[in-house]
Structures are given as C-alpha cells and as structure tokens.
Amino acid sequence: MSKQYIIGIDQSTSGTKLILVNEQGEIVYKDSLKHQQYYPPQDNWIEHDPVEIYDNVKALINKLMNKTIVPSSSLKALSITNQRETVLAWDKHTGEPIYNAIVWQCTRTQEVCNHLKMNGYEALIKSKTGLTIDPYFSATKIQWLLENVESAKEKIANLDLLVGTIDSWIVWKLTGGKTHATDVTNASRTLLYNIYSLKWDRELLDLFRIPEEMLPEVKNCDEIYGRVSDVNILLKDIPISGVIGDSQAALFGQRCFEEGATKATFGTGTSVLVHTDKLMETEKGLVTCVAWGSRWNSQLCH
Known part of the structure; x- marks a missing residue:
C-alpha cells in the first residue's frame, strides 16, 4: 500500500506555514511565507x-505540488490552524473583502468594550x-466592520455579506465559496458563541447587532469541511479535515489530554492553556473556551 500524507496549513499572525506530514507524524517537507503588517495612523490599530x-x-500549496515530492494520490487531507480572533467580512458573490482583516491585537474597539x-x-x-469583554475578542471587531465600512450596510440588506475568522476565510476560498464554516475553538473566542449550548447565542448577536445569517456554520474540529476546488490551486478534491485555533492546536499537539495538563506557546503573543474537564468559574483575568470538539466529545480549557 502506498504511503499517505497530510498537508497542514498554519496561518499565524506573522506568516503562513505549510508542512507535509507522513503516517508516522514526521514532517517530510515544510515552507513558509510572511505577510505584511498594516498599522493605520490611529493608535493601536493593526490589520492584515x-x-x-x-x-x-x-x-505554498502550488509550490509543494510543483516539487512533486509525493504523488497527489497520496495526499489524504488538508488541515488548518490559524491565528484566533482576527476577523474579516467579504462579499459572498465576488469573494472580495470589504476591508482589511482586523487583527486580534487591534484595540480600536476599546471604547465600545468600556461602554x-x-x-x-x-x-x-x-x-x-x-x-x-475585551477588544481582543472578535465580536466588537465584527461590529466595527458592519458599522464603519461604507459598503457594509447595503450588502447586509441584500444578504450579500459573510463574516468570519481567518480559518473560515481560508476554507471558503479553498472550496471555491461552497463552504462557510468555522470550528468550535475559533467560535468560542468570538464573544458570540455559547460554550454551554454550543451554538451562536441569539441574545449576544442582538447585543452586538450581528445578523446570524452572515456567520459561518460551526463544526467539530475533525469534521470534513469540504473539498479543495479552487481552480487556481494545483491540488484538487482532497478533503479539508481538521480545523482548530492555533493555541488549541498546540494544546492537542502536546498531548494535553488530561485535566490540569498545561502548555505554553511563545509566538507573536504568549499563550498558556490548561485543560479542564468541567465548566469552572474563573477570576483574575482567566477565561474559559473550547479546547477542541470532536464527533465523540468536546473539551474545555482556561
């Protein structure tokens, strides 16, 4: 039987990395590209x-395919991790963003949060x-896009607008606009997702004045999100399976499967997550979010 491989895409704050992993979990190929950081003249605004x-x-995908390191028939899935909380809005017909992505570090919505x-x-x-309540999380960034970008109101009225975190943008583009979906870990960092009912929360959507129709469907991390069908990509029809926020991906990758297991990640920001098997009331700045969701169970972390 021929060997099988998985392509992993890690879309982070400073760049995008691609790795090719074999059945033994070994990295057999990797590459990366940086992207520009945009700092509008207003204080603490950051965009991509x-x-x-x-x-x-x-x-990165096309470069891998041109190298013919492995036959395309051996590529069994493409998985995605991403910078969390960063959001954008785009026209569902043209695929054009209406504005730059607002990065998780951006604090333009601090006054809204204070209010x-x-x-x-x-x-x-x-x-x-x-x-x-913090500008770090996605909801007030989405609210800012909908209320401050000139073309947003007309597109909302005509049901032409989609919003989402970076993972949902990549999935939508890879599937040629067929799939608008995110995973539970990214959804749980938006201030809009109820981690108890595992649904977008109607009361919070009304509070932030965000129509649910434009939000992505929320899936478990290990579901099939669609198949690669972008005509400009040399890789065709392999399933997108495995979507998870980057910090939660590190928690899972470091095998923090038991309550109390902890990981620390040092990148553009420092992230410490602790696996907990139960819902907990936290104080002194600690927050709770979904560690991962599978078709069998979901876990939480702080």
Whole structure:
C-alpha cells in the first residue's frame, strides 16, 4: 500500500506555514511565507490583507505540488490552524473583502468594550461565553466592520455579506465559496458563541447587532469541511479535515489530554492553556473556551 500524507496549513499572525506530514507524524517537507503588517495612523490599530494571506496559502500549496515530492494520490487531507480572533467580512458573490482583516491585537474597539462594561454586560457575556469583554475578542471587531465600512450596510440588506475568522476565510476560498464554516475553538473566542449550548447565542448577536445569517456554520474540529476546488490551486478534491485555533492546536499537539495538563506557546503573543474537564468559574483575568470538539466529545480549557 502506498504511503499517505497530510498537508497542514498554519496561518499565524506573522506568516503562513505549510508542512507535509507522513503516517508516522514526521514532517517530510515544510515552507513558509510572511505577510505584511498594516498599522493605520490611529493608535493601536493593526490589520492584515486577507487577499495576501490567501495568496500565500495558495502559493505554498502550488509550490509543494510543483516539487512533486509525493504523488497527489497520496495526499489524504488538508488541515488548518490559524491565528484566533482576527476577523474579516467579504462579499459572498465576488469573494472580495470589504476591508482589511482586523487583527486580534487591534484595540480600536476599546471604547465600545468600556461602554459594555459600564452598562453591566460583563456577567452576562461571561456566563455564556466564558470570556471577558475585551477588544481582543472578535465580536466588537465584527461590529466595527458592519458599522464603519461604507459598503457594509447595503450588502447586509441584500444578504450579500459573510463574516468570519481567518480559518473560515481560508476554507471558503479553498472550496471555491461552497463552504462557510468555522470550528468550535475559533467560535468560542468570538464573544458570540455559547460554550454551554454550543451554538451562536441569539441574545449576544442582538447585543452586538450581528445578523446570524452572515456567520459561518460551526463544526467539530475533525469534521470534513469540504473539498479543495479552487481552480487556481494545483491540488484538487482532497478533503479539508481538521480545523482548530492555533493555541488549541498546540494544546492537542502536546498531548494535553488530561485535566490540569498545561502548555505554553511563545509566538507573536504568549499563550498558556490548561485543560479542564468541567465548566469552572474563573477570576483574575482567566477565561474559559473550547479546547477542541470532536464527533465523540468536546473539551474545555482556561
């Protein structure tokens, strides 16, 4: 029987990496491309060009295929990890973003967050999402896009607009616009996803004035998200299976499968996650989110 391989795409804050992994879990090929960081003149605004990000994903896959390291018939799946909380909005017909992606580090929505805290919404939001009100998370960034980008209102009215985190953008592009989906770990970092019911939360969507119709479907990390069908990619029809936020991917990759197991990741930011088997009330800045979700069970982490 011929050997089988998985392509892994890690789309991070500073660049995009591709690895080719064999059946023994060994990396047999890797490559990477950096993307531009944009700093508008306003204080602490940070953006990425989502078109550049996807072009880099495409270029890395095509470079791998041109090298003919392994036959395409041996490639069994493509998996994605991504920078969390970074969001964008795009036209579902043209595939064109209406604005740059707003990066997780961006604090342009600090005043909105302060207003929500002053009006007593912190307890409600934490009781549903496990998170604190902070511009770090996605909801106020999405709200900013919908309320401040000129073309957004018309596209919303015509049901032409989609929004999502970077993983959902890459999946949508790879599948030629056939799949608008995210995974539970990315959804759990948006301030919009109820980690108890495992659904987009209607009360929170109304609070942030975000129509649910434009949000991605939420799937488990190990589901099939669709098949690669972008005509500009040399890789065709392999399943996209395995989508998970980068910090949770590290938790899983370091085999933190038991309660209390902890990992620390040092990249653009430092991330410490602790696996917990139960829902916990946390204080002093700790937050709770989904560690991973599978067709068999879901786990939480702090």
